[in-house]
Amino acid sequence: MSSSGASGTHSRIRSDHATELAEDYVEAIAEIAESSGLCRAVDLSRHFGVSHVTVSKAIGRLVRDGYATTEPYGPIALTSKGQRVAKAAKARHEIVYQFLLALGVSEKTAQTDSEGLEHHVSQETLKAMQDFMEKEEG
Amino acid sequence: MSSSGASGTHSRIRSDHATELAEDYVEAIAEIAESSGLCRAVDLSRHFGVSHVTVSKAIGRLVRDGYATTEPYGPIALTSKGQRVAKAAKARHEIVYQFLLALGVSEKTAQTDSEGLEHHVSQETLKAMQDFMEKEEG
DNA sequence: ACCGAAGTGTAGCCGATGCTACAATTTTAA
DNA sequence: TTAAAATTGTAGCATCGGCTACACTTCGGT
Ligand SMILES: [Mn+2]
Ligand SMILES: [Mn+2]
Ligand SMILES: [Mn+2]
Ligand SMILES: [Mn+2]
Numbered sequence: 001m002s003s004s005g006a007s008g009t010h011s012r013i014r015s016d017h018a019t020e021l022a023e024d025y026v027e028a029i030a031e032i033a034e035s036s037g038l039c040r041a042v043d044l045s046r047h048f049g050v051s052h053v054t055v056s057k058a059i060g061r062l063v064r065d066g067y068a069t070t071e072p073y074g075p076i077a078l079t080s081k082g083q084r085v086a087k088a089a090k091a092r093h094e095i096v097y098q099f100l101l102a103l104g105v106s107e108k109t110a111q112t113d114s115e116g117l118e119h120h121v122s123q124e125t126l127k128a129m130q131d132f133m134e135k136e137e138g
Numbered sequence: 139m140s141s142s143g144a145s146g147t148h149s150r151i152r153s154d155h156a157t158e159l160a161e162d163y164v165e166a167i168a169e170i171a172e173s174s175g176l177c178r179a180v181d182l183s184r185h186f187g188v189s190h191v192t193v194s195k196a197i198g199r200l201v202r203d204g205y206a207t208t209e210p211y212g213p214i215a216l217t218s219k220g221q222r223v224a225k226a227a228k229a230r231h232e233i234v235y236q237f238l239l240a241l242g243v244s245e246k247t248a249q250t251d252s253e254g255l256e257h258h259v260s261q262e263t264l265k266a267m268q269d270f271m272e273k274e275e276g
Numbered sequence: 277a278c279c280g281a282a283g284t285g286t287a288g289c290c291g292a293t294g295c296t297a298c299a300a301t302t303t304t305a306a
Numbered sequence: 307t308t309a310a311a312a313t314t315g316t317a318g319c320a321t322c323g324g325c326t327a328c329a330c331t332t333c334g335g336t
Contacts, residue, residue, distance in 0.1 A: 046145065048148045061321095211315085
């Protein structure tokens, strides 16, 4: 454990949290657009269980940061940057989810836990999870 | 993956985030108090890499919620509730940390990743991690 | 074509978590 | 003892992510 110089660690956690919501949003937008042709604010409102105002403001931040575009009363589209982030987030999420299943947890728990864990897994840990799954079945 | 009815999942994530900072604070307070006899705001400021004002406000919330006590210009002490939460958080943190090491991750990465992951691990997943470690050496 | 329902936008509020600047207190050292 | 350094408090500000209430636009059914 040690705990010496923990401030760098915590600053990474804070930075993870700052990008977490954007990752979940672009992933959801991509998913919804793929399954139903296009993504509307109301879809995200239902998906996340928050008000349409909360979604509207989140979309505003996504647009501001170059992840998405919209027009008044129109659907939400991802920019190429948004698509890239969505793809990466989905891939990482899927690895964490499959890893939890391989560890022996239930589907329901794997789904819930992976939604929170995915944003705090480094490349090194992700690689270790993949190695574990390969060894599992090989 | 499925994604049907994901709003319950996300509401748990939001709730995890709400308790995350309190958990890290009480854990740090217990740790610092044990190693140096008492915990001051400046210790937490250095530990987390944030300003002393940020610490002061966080402590105010801890006091409001019954986790800690203070007096003006005095040190910070945990209530019994705070001690209980600190102990549980530390135990869970340690399991996640050791699990990452058992997975084959470096100490540095295990330390950083476990700091973020710990708050999103359910009891079921924690148990699966322990089972894995037992099997590892058993 | 119209009217109601659904979806979206805007105004205004809140709490949490971060900051700087400055004031007050306490501790340390000369 | 007293002056400087360290620590803590307070005022004021910002962003994020949540909400309700109300206005506006768009869509669908008759
Ligand atoms: Mn995800
Ligand atoms: Mn997620
Ligand atoms: Mn911890
Ligand atoms: Mn933590």
